[in-house]
Amino acid sequence: MKTYRMQSLVLVLIAFALGFSEFIIVGVLPDIAKTFNEPVTMVGLLVTIFALVYAFSTPLITMMIGTRSLLKVETWLWLVFILGNVMVMAAPNYLILVAARVITAIVSGVIISIATTFANSLAPLEKRAGLIAWIFSGFSIASVFGVPVGTWISMHFGWRTTFGVIVAVSLVILFLMRGSLPIDLRQGKAQNFSDQFRIFGDRRIYVGMLLPVFNLAATYTFYTYLRPMLAGPLHFGTGAITMLLFIYGLMSLFSNQFSGRLVELGGLHKMPLVYLLQFIGLALLSISLNIRGLALILVMLIGVLMYLLNSPIQLHFIDIATHDYPASLVMASSINSIFSNFGIALGSATGSLLVKTHGLIAVGPGGAVYAAVAGILVIWLNRINQKMSPVDLK
Numbered sequence: 001m002k003t004y005r006m007q008s009l010v011l012v013l014i015a016f017a018l019g020f021s022e023f024i025i026v027g028v029l030p031d032i033a034k035t036f037n038e039p040v041t042m043v044g045l046l047v048t049i050f051a052l053v054y055a056f057s058t059p060l061i062t063m064m065i066g067t068r069s070l071l072k073v074e075t076w077l078w079l080v081f082i083l084g085n086v087m088v089m090a091a092p093n094y095l096i097l098v099a100a101r102v103i104t105a106i107v108s109g110v111i112i113s114i115a116t117t118f119a120n121s122l123a124p125l126e127k128r129a130g131l132i133a134w135i136f137s138g139f140s141i142a143s144v145f146g147v148p149v150g151t152w153i154s155m156h157f158g159w160r161t162t163f164g165v166i167v168a169v170s171l172v173i174l175f176l177m178r179g180s181l182p183i184d185l186r187q188g189k190a191q192n193f194s195d196q197f198r199i200f201g202d203r204r205i206y207v208g209m210l211l212p213v214f215n216l217a218a219t220y221t222f223y224t225y226l227r228p229m230l231a232g233p234l235h236f237g238t239g240a241i242t243m244l245l246f247i248y249g250l251m252s253l254f255s256n257q258f259s260g261r262l263v264e265l266g267g268l269h270k271m272p273l274v275y276l277l278q279f280i281g282l283a284l285l286s287i288s289l290n291i292r293g294l295a296l297i298l299v300m301l302i303g304v305l306m307y308l309l310n311s312p313i314q315l316h317f318i319d320i321a322t323h324d325y326p327a328s329l330v331m332a333s334s335i336n337s338i339f340s341n342f343g344i345a346l347g348s349a350t351g352s353l354l355v356k357t358h359g360l361i362a363v364g365p366g367g368a369v370y371a372a373v374a375g376i377l378v379i380w381l382n383r384i385n386q387k388m389s390p391v392d393l394k
Helices: 002-036 039-060 070-090 094-122 125-157 159-180 193-201 203-208 208-222 228-232 238-265 267-286 293-306 311-323 326-358 360-388
Strands: none
Touching: 002 070, 002 094, 002 125, 002 159, 002 208, 002 228, 002 360, 039 094, 039 238, 039 326, 070 094, 070 159, 070 228, 094 125, 094 267, 125 159, 125 267, 125 311, 159 228, 159 293, 193 203, 193 326, 203 208, 203 311, 203 326, 203 360, 208 228, 208 267, 208 293, 208 326, 208 360, 228 360, 238 267, 238 293, 238 311, 267 293, 267 311, 311 326
16 A cells, blocks of 8 residues: 555656646746746747647657556656756757757656556556546646746746756656656557557547647636736736735646546536536636636636546546557557647647737637637537447546
């Protein structure tokens, strides 16, 4: 039991470090912009670039894993992740910073995919949903503690120091990873190279993979510019912004945790209601910017809804692969993170365009459009699952 607990902790810490590295850009946008004398909207595109590279590189690297030891692969990828963050910390100009973020993004998706593959193998059946929820909660913990603390460090000691902290934490995790995770875990052997891609011919997969896209596009249209929104139209000071980012992180942590519980309550069948609430919250955000209390309630509501999809859709993909496509297990584990990052890219790019053309007031309604699309998609997926007699997602 102690070994399982340590393994679970390591998997959550991996997600925490990945989330800290990815999300901190939102907290240090103005500081990086000032250092390199770039517009905030230009630096905001780092979110889009990271997400796109993450999404495109993950399947390419995943298909090269084959039957290699997943721990050995994870170790090498983690070393590249550390190197990328060292480069960010030392970047002398904006172009080097972009290159460093690209290096970090290339390996991040495969790292979390392998982590969830470990979770699926190590956890007892009744604890799978809970452990996967905790792994995704590592990203929320990064939002709760990493982003606010990293933002505070950036404000007082510079954003380079923030990335130095990320490097230090990652080195500790590397040591724990090597000491606790099994070295003999491998995925099934494919008859030929193309077998790993057969999973994408399944309707349950190619409709399901659109859900993370529009799920996070809805949120990131506004979330990328949350700090400017708090400082601008809502007129909060530095201390209050740090606290509000912390509270928002708590909401997203709850979202990930309740995501695991949602599997037991009906999973994907409950998501249409979630997207209805998300649509309402985002649609009302623009008209609430003159009413700080109402705006904060809506912002926190969006945080609560942000990650409810994670556990239901992750188990949807993994269970289909386990039963029908065993050579695609790591690939299936990566689908949610891959297409979530397409959603982050789409949302952050949409947010940048809306801020440039219409100002911060437009990001809420822009996100609401994506929430409506996500609602339609999950209804469609549920109907496909009913017709195809899918595996038991619980």
